Amino acid sequence: MRLKPRGISAVWALVLFALLLSSGPAFGEVTLIYPQDRTLVAGKSVTLYGYTDGEESFQVQVNFLKKIDVESEGFFSVEVPLIPALNVVSVGGETVRLFSLPGAKLDTFVFKTAKEETTFTSFRLHPALEEGCESCHSLEEGDLQIPEDLKETCFSCHEDFTKDDDEEEREFIHGPVAEGECVSCHTPHFSKNPKLLVEYPPGKLCVTCHDDKDPSEVEGTTIHRPVAKLECQRCHSPHASDAEYQLVRKGNSLCLGCHETPHPNHRKASTTKEMTVIPDDFPRDGEENLACIGCHSPHFSENPRLFRIPEVKLCTTCHRL
Ligand code: HEC
Ligand code: HEC
Ligand code: HEC
Ligand code: HEC
Ligand code: HEC
Ligand code: HEC
Ligand code: HEC
Ligand code: HEC
Numbered sequence: 001m002r003l004k005p006r007g008i009s010a011v012w013a014l015v016l017f018a019l020l021l022s023s024g025p026a027f028g029e030v031t032l033i034y035p036q037d038r039t040l041v042a043g044k045s046v047t048l049y050g051y052t053d054g055e056e057s058f059q060v061q062v063n064f065l066k067k068i069d070v071e072s073e074g075f076f077s078v079e080v081p082l083i084p085a086l087n088v089v090s091v092g093g094e095t096v097r098l099f100s101l102p103g104a105k106l107d108t109f110v111f112k113t114a115k116e117e118t119t120f121t122s123f124r125l126h127p128a129l130e131e132g133c134e135s136c137h138s139l140e141e142g143d144l145q146i147p148e149d150l151k152e153t154c155f156s157c158h159e160d161f162t163k164d165d166d167e168e169e170r171e172f173i174h175g176p177v178a179e180g181e182c183v184s185c186h187t188p189h190f191s192k193n194p195k196l197l198v199e200y201p202p203g204k205l206c207v208t209c210h211d212d213k214d215p216s217e218v219e220g221t222t223i224h225r226p227v228a229k230l231e232c233q234r235c236h237s238p239h240a241s242d243a244e245y246q247l248v249r250k251g252n253s254l255c256l257g258c259h260e261t262p263h264p265n266h267r268k269a270s271t272t273k274e275m276t277v278i279p280d281d282f283p284r285d286g287e288e289n290l291a292c293i294g295c296h297s298p299h300f301s302e303n304p305r306l307f308r309i310p311e312v313k314l315c316t317t318c319h320r321l
Contacts, residue, residue: 029053029142030072030092034129034190037096040109040120044102045082048091049129049189051075053142061090075133086111107192123190128157136188149180161239173240176209184209185238202238203230213299223300226258234258235298251285255292267292275320282317 032050035041048060052072060068062080070078080089082100089096099109099120109120128135136153138145147153151162162173176184185205186196193200199208207214207230215228226234235254236246243250249257252267269278269290283291295314296306307314 029056030058030094031144032091032094032096034125035089035096035098035123038118038120039096039098040104040106040122041082041098041100042102042104042106042122043082044084044100045079046089046098046100047077047079048089049077049133050091051133051137051139051144053139058092063088074139075137077129077132121192123192124194124196125190126188126196129189131157150182151180154182164242170240171242172244172246174238174246177239201230203232206230206232206236206238215300218300221300221302222304222306224298224306227299252289252292255296255298262292271318276318277320278318 029052030050031052032048034049035046039046051074052058054074056072058070058072060070060078060080062068063083066081068078068080070076082098084100084102087098087100089098097118097120099111101109107122109122111118111120135156136147151160162170162177164170176182182188185198187198188196191197195202197205199205211217213227213232215223215230226232233248235248237248238246240246241248243254247254255262267289269282269284269286269288271278278290283294285291293308295308297308298306301307303310303314
């Protein structure tokens with residue numbers, strides 16, 4: 001029997017429909033941002049966050065059985081129940097594996113089967129997500145708008161740390177902060193690290209840009225202990241401060257915070273000794289004292305005791321032989 005033209009188109013329509021159902025792009029309108037594949041969940045349910053590029057109704061499938069209908073007008077968040085074990089959740093064209101361990105305070109969990117090991121990671125969500133995606137994004141004809149200079153966006157909820165108590169702009173603002181590039185250090189949505197940091201500990205983050213300060217690159221020299229431990233933020237603010245180089249305290253008080261009484265007799269900026277002459281341009285801390293960093297480097301040095309220059313040369317800057 002010969003198929004009538006209408007019959008053919010009906011078959012094609014079915015084939016096309018099946019193709020649409022099975023291929024990803026048809027569901028491309030649904031974008032899931034959290035959770036991602038292999039997320040560890042500490043609760044009995046998880047909230048899915050994402051957006052659709054228009055009004056859309058779609059289904060969330062949990063463990064192939066449970067189906068939840070979602071009506072989205074753009075941004076959506078929907079809570080789905082989980083079983084306390086491995087869960088497979090499908091949203092639109094995307095499938096993610098989640099491991100639920102109610103009450104667990106783990107960063108990662110390794111799920112072992114006879115065949116393979118899968119590591120699940122837990123993430124800390126930015127509480128801003130609860131306020132809705134609209135606090136940072138808008139959808140224009142289905143296109144997600146991402147704010148560029150984030151100062152205005154982020155400081156709509158957070159205290160503006162580039163300003164002091166009198167609302168005056170601080171004198172020393174870290175380069176990427178001044179540019180509003182908060183996301184070079186923080187993820188806006190969720191992170192496995194505290195403070196939504198993209199790298200942890202914070203010092204590791206610092207040396208991704210300031211590689212000349214990376215202690216692992218300067219083997220063989222004297223490295224200041226807090227630098228060796230990548231505790232850059234003990235001395236520098238990551239954002240802004242009233243001291244040069246965004247230091248957390250000004251002058252010698254920065255050092256004296258950790259070194260109570262280092263060689264107290266050797267810090268005077270004046271002398272009565274004939275053989276001792278202090279050059280006018282030697283760094284000082286006020287009138288009375290020599291600056292610690294005039295003699296010591298704060299990070300590392302080729303010389304013992306972090307001396308800025310070889311010892312003999314340093315001593316003879318002031319002590320004439
Ligand atoms: C606190 C502000 C903020 C909130 C709230 C927020 N976003 Fe974002 N989002 C950003 C920023 C900033 C970027 C750009 C990130 C970058 O450049 O690395 C971004 C990027 C994105 C991207 C691009 C891909 C990616 O992940 O980098 C998507 C998609 C997205 N957001 C969706 C959402 C959805 C959906 C929500 C609500 C569930 C949401 N965002 C909530 C600030 C936010
Ligand atoms: C150079 C990296 C860097 C940049 C750029 C940066 N931050 Fe941070 N931020 C940090 C670090 C590191 C911490 C953690 C400080 C700590 O806990 O010692 C932090 C902490 C925070 C905190 C938490 C403060 C608290 O006490 O809990 C907020 C809020 C924050 N940053 C917002 C921002 C905003 C908004 C911007 C952009 C205007 C920004 N950050 C840019 C590195 C950065
Ligand atoms: C809609 C309000 C809102 C907006 C907009 C917002 N945040 Fe937050 N953010 C919060 C709340 C609430 C907290 C939790 C309380 C706190 O730490 O202040 C938080 C916490 C944080 C923390 C600390 C997280 C932790 O683990 O302690 C960082 C870092 C942060 N936000 C960065 C940003 C950055 C960067 C932006 C801009 C891209 C931003 N926030 C925009 C509401 C917001
Ligand atoms: C995303 C890259 C990036 C990261 C991460 C970063 N910085 Fe910076 N930093 C910069 C840029 C850009 C400047 C501005 C450089 C300039 O003005 O010459 C700067 C400047 C500085 C300065 C002042 C330099 C000067 O000569 O005035 C200090 C100090 C500093 N950063 C410390 C840190 C510390 C501490 C961290 C970690 C908390 C850090 N930075 C993380 C990019 C970064
Ligand atoms: C013990 C305090 C201390 C620690 C810890 C520290 N710094 Fe510094 N840093 C200073 C001081 C003081 C200066 C002032 C300029 C100088 O004397 O070199 C400075 C200057 C800088 C500068 C600008 C001048 C330059 O040499 O390029 C950068 C960038 C910098 N530090 C990055 C870092 C990074 C990254 C870390 C962590 C790996 C770090 N600092 C740890 C005290 C410290
Ligand atoms: C966050 C705390 C901290 C700060 C701030 C700090 N230091 Fe240190 N410093 C240490 C520690 C810890 C050691 C190692 C002590 C030890 O070995 O007994 C050390 C050691 C030293 C040494 C001896 C190094 C050696 O190998 O012989 C010198 C010199 C020194 N610091 C100078 C400074 C100067 C100058 C400043 C200010 C720019 C400063 N420190 C700020 C913690 C700090
Ligand atoms: C004029 C140069 C000079 C200045 C300025 C100076 N130091 Fe020193 N520092 C030395 C010399 C020399 C030594 C080694 C001999 C000694 O211990 O007296 C030393 C040793 C140290 C040590 C190691 C002590 C030990 O027992 O090994 C620390 C810590 C230190 N200085 C911290 C500081 C701090 C903090 C300041 C500022 C308040 C400072 N220095 C200012 C020259 C200086
Ligand atoms: C910035 C100038 C300067 C530099 C550099 C300097 N000194 Fe001194 N030194 C002084 C001053 C000022 C005094 C105090 C003299 C006084 O009592 O009038 C002093 C005192 C001393 C004393 C006797 C008092 C004491 O604290 O024991 C010794 C020893 C000494 N210095 C050794 C050194 C050595 C070793 C170096 C090199 C590592 C050095 N100095 C580098 C300025 C300097």
